[in-house]
Amino acid sequence: MQPRNMSMSGVVDLAAVKAAQEAKAKAEQARAEAARHGGAGAVSPADLVLDVDEAGFERDVLQRSAEVPVVIDFWAEWCQPCKQLSPVLERLAVEYNGRFLLAKIDADANQMLMQQFGIQGIPAVFAVVAGQALPLFQGAAPEAQIRETLDQLIQVAEQRFGLTGLTVDPEAEPGGAAAPAVPAGPYEDLLNAAAQALDAGDLGGAVQAYKNVLADDPAHPEAKLGLAQAELLQRVQGLDPQRVRKEAAEQPADVRAQIAAADLDLVGGHVEDAFGRLIDTVQRTAGDDRDAVRLRLLELFEVVGADDPRVTAARRALARALF
Numbered sequence: 001m002q003p004r005n006m007s008m009s010g011v012v013d014l015a016a017v018k019a020a021q022e023a024k025a026k027a028e029q030a031r032a033e034a035a036r037h038g039g040a041g042a043v044s045p046a047d048l049v050l051d052v053d054e055a056g057f058e059r060d061v062l063q064r065s066a067e068v069p070v071v072i073d074f075w076a077e078w079c080q081p082c083k084q085l086s087p088v089l090e091r092l093a094v095e096y097n098g099r100f101l102l103a104k105i106d107a108d109a110n111q112m113l114m115q116q117f118g119i120q121g122i123p124a125v126f127a128v129v130a131g132q133a134l135p136l137f138q139g140a141a142p143e144a145q146i147r148e149t150l151d152q153l154i155q156v157a158e159q160r161f162g163l164t165g166l167t168v169d170p171e172a173e174p175g176g177a178a179a180p181a182v183p184a185g186p187y188e189d190l191l192n193a194a195a196q197a198l199d200a201g202d203l204g205g206a207v208q209a210y211k212n213v214l215a216d217d218p219a220h221p222e223a224k225l226g227l228a229q230a231e232l233l234q235r236v237q238g239l240d241p242q243r244v245r246k247e248a249a250e251q252p253a254d255v256r257a258q259i260a261a262a263d264l265d266l267v268g269g270h271v272e273d274a275f276g277r278l279i280d281t282v283q284r285t286a287g288d289d290r291d292a293v294r295l296r297l298l299e300l301f302e303v304v305g306a307d308d309p310r311v312t313a314a315r316r317a318l319a320r321a322l323f
Helices: 019-037 057-066 080-095 113-118 143-161 190-199 202-216 221-236 243-252 254-265 271-284 288-304 309-322
Strands: 050-051 070-075 101-106 124-129 132-138
Touching: 050 080, 057 101, 057 124, 057 309, 080 101, 080 124, 080 143, 113 288, 124 143, 132 202, 132 309, 143 190, 143 309, 202 221, 202 271, 221 254, 221 288, 243 254, 254 271, 254 288, 271 288, 271 309, 288 309
Parallel strands: 050 101, 070 101
Antiparallel strands: 070 124, 124 132
16 A cells, blocks of 8 residues: 555645744753652653553543644554554654654454544554544655654644653653652742732732743743743733623624733633633634734633633644644
């Protein structure tokens, strides 16, 4: 079987190359810092390649795709091209160092998944990003083309969904977590200063204190969460809720009004309303307007937390809206 066209154009929009490159550089820096400090929750290289079946598909593929792109390799023991392709994908999964996970699915033992993906022949390679399945290619493809496709996939995952991959610790035990992260510096005073600034209503001071921590340790989880929350409070400070909601109701195409209303929704504890409002706006917009809404939605995901099931559900809905 000959490989199909491996270009992802037409499946995803790669126009914002500069933004994607900046996101990629930032993600690389965050991963490097996390690895340097131990990387809480880091995985071993062996954990980057998974054997997945129908029973574990929801957990190992769909759920994991909310934090890292998952590449699926449909293979079978009798398939000679599979024996050429699978080792290449396994090697690249380790080489890419957490930028994607590789899920290996035995086609003979998982016929239901074969039907769900509409696969007519193997090897067949798909990706799942934020719950959305994307066909990549069929057949044993040249490594250079595989690398190009993986690079595009990773770029899209970072640019559109903020998925920066996993931290890999070569010394971590397979299937287990690495040792707790070792702080990179004396952050307690800065974090206390941020908390005190929040209590005093000094949102600008809190934002700056969190940024000071992140300047030294870009992956610091408490500082990232605190900064997202402080910036949200800063944005809604001084807004007239009645006026904002009135404008949003009367002008559904007004991106600025919808973003402001979503901020108020989240501050008021209406998490799903905030996410739903912005996802609906993504569906109605294009170009810079759509990108502005998407970026604000990613910021609100940071406020709520990646582990929250409402964020996972919203990521999947965002994927459907974008694709």
